[in-house]
Amino acid sequence: MAPTYDPNDSGLLLVFSDPGADATLDEFHDWYDNEHVPLRTKAFDTFTSAARYQVASSVASSTTAAPSPVFSAGWGALYTISTAATFDDPKYTSLRTQRSPREAELLARVATLDRRIYRCVYDSAAPQPRDTSASGAPAPVRTAPLPAAEASPCVVCTSVTPADGCKAEYDTWYVEEHAPLLAKVPGWRRSRRYELVDALIVGKQARPANADGAEVPFCLALNEWDSPAFQETAEFKHLMNTEWRNKVNDPSRIVRRERRVMELYRAWECEAAVAATKQ
Template sequence: MEPGKDVSLDEFHEWYGNEHIPLRLESLPEFRSAARYKVTGAVFPTNAVSTSEVKAPGWAAMYTISSNAIFADRAYTRLRDERSAREADIFARIAVVDRRAYRLVYDSDLDARIHSPARHNLRPQTKDEIERESRYVVAHGVETDDAQEYAKWFDEEHAFLLSKVPGWTRSRRFELVDNGVVGHAADKQGRDAKEVPKFLAVHEYTNDQPESTQEYKAACDTEWRARAMGPNGERIVKRERKTMQLFRAYDPISAMQEK
């Protein structure tokens, strides 16, 4: 999200942290983790139609959810249909809301070469765990002209090599299920949502400078990566990259109270 000039940061943080997130974590056990991040950098194709506010929103929230079916459940839809007057007012003034739902297709936690199986496996991830393991996140959206080659490279080589980077804790790859971009800074024809790449890789670190290490550079400079992405990235159809610093993590209250 990008609050924009019509929503102050104090107002934005107070609403999101004390109303928007608690409504989900306190009543929906499907929400297994929640964390908010400050976006520290963003790279987009130069031909993207998005405005600067849409391209690089200042804030992000990431949730791990046990099933995307919750989005059609009344327990979730009522949060939108019965939103408070304050939330409705903020949504009317906010510059950008870029919402995306993904399906998990690869998780290094389940890769026996890297971790013992089922290190997380969708169990509730606590605030303390997130603060310890996910202080810096790289979110890399990409779509190439050969999805199978990209997936094979990522799952069989890239995640494994990144696991050697000092401070690395986890890599996951997702496939886009649904998304939308709204707000007064968003394109009125809906073109912003169409620019979102089909796949998203999320890499988590305990430090904020993994890119400076030799291990990171080696993971991003292999023959297989060159084949998957093409010379000078010629096989890339869509791309975006964001770096984020942890702002605040939350305990998934309802999920932690499951019996």
Template sequence: MAEGLLLVLSEQGSVPDAEFHDWYDGEHGPARMALSGIHTGRRFRATDGQTPTWMAAYDIDLDVLATPAYRALRDRRSPREQGVIDRLAVLDRRVYELIDEHGTAGGAPPVVVCTSMSVPAEREPDLHSWYLEEHIPLLHAIPGWLRTRRYRLVEGDAPRFLALHELADPAPMATAAYRHATSTPRREELIRSVTARERRVFAFHRDFGAA
């Protein structure tokens, strides 16, 4: 069974804070966590000054998205849920398939860095080898860099490959080791081939709990 990630970026628009969080934390997230193919569900808030401000990340079995139970959550929304969704300024839903994983999960990560990019098809092997041979080893040598998972986009409008980095705190990103990991000659050569790129930084907000 293929492992995947459901990533939802949102901007609340005209929905008041209390209503937005009560709906997300009390109805929307828990309804998804009740399904057996959804294993974790967490919300994060942007710390990078960009929008959308909110991100929800669910570790899933990709097959769950095709089940009647999951489809019903989207096709038969409650009046409350529909009313909130209609007022959101942004609701950006993305589905990814897991490529590889490095490091160990230790519960909800305090900081998440999402880096995604697309390259021409002929450069994809170079992208993967750079990550595996250089970039991830350099990052994971930095104290506080906990886990990296890499994904391929299967649904949504986003760059094709996502690296989801989990950190103990923001401090690793201020180190000389991090600056080196993100500025090597190999990395700079590869970046020249990138056709789409996105980088976001989020802090942990809430864990919906295990199903």
């Protein structure tokens, strides 16, 4: 069944990828940096941030299946989208259905292309931040385009699927305890929370029929930092070992989990979005 996108939702396009053994890193970067990203940032004013990251460390676990190698992809890309209506826009969907010959040939060789689309339920950078995971309403967000120079040097992506009956307390813990403690850690920049709308994983390492996409966790947290050094602070070590955190993150309460620490590779100016603000 096709996913449903609410135009009132702010979205996130999160893509993990890996060229694998059949494509060189140079050709992969050249395509990504000079064709793939600019086609989006120059043409769509709904793309308000765009950055690529290298995955420094990753961990994945599941109680339903052994983690696939696709979940160890070495590169990530983050695009903030002002409205989820973009994902239904024929101009946008044609980027996939009418790929350039170069892109089509390269993607037939890459090991992993893991595309995930989310709706935002919390943004600490909003004028009046409010978590809407319980209500399902659109969350208030930062709307201004993010200059490339302000892209965070380090981003941690943590994804979980809570077990049946456990999501409500997980969300409450994140809102009432975890997010406030994160904001007190030296080097913290921003926190956002998302819920999965659609996932598609293809590539030479991917299982057929999007079997890997079905394993993508539902809840995503993006926490942005000045550097990976935050992990060594007393404040961070404290928040990772509270009684409430240990309860809601117990393996009996989490079906699937992923955690990636990523370091900035390159960020782009979102030219169309910037131009739209000047009209």
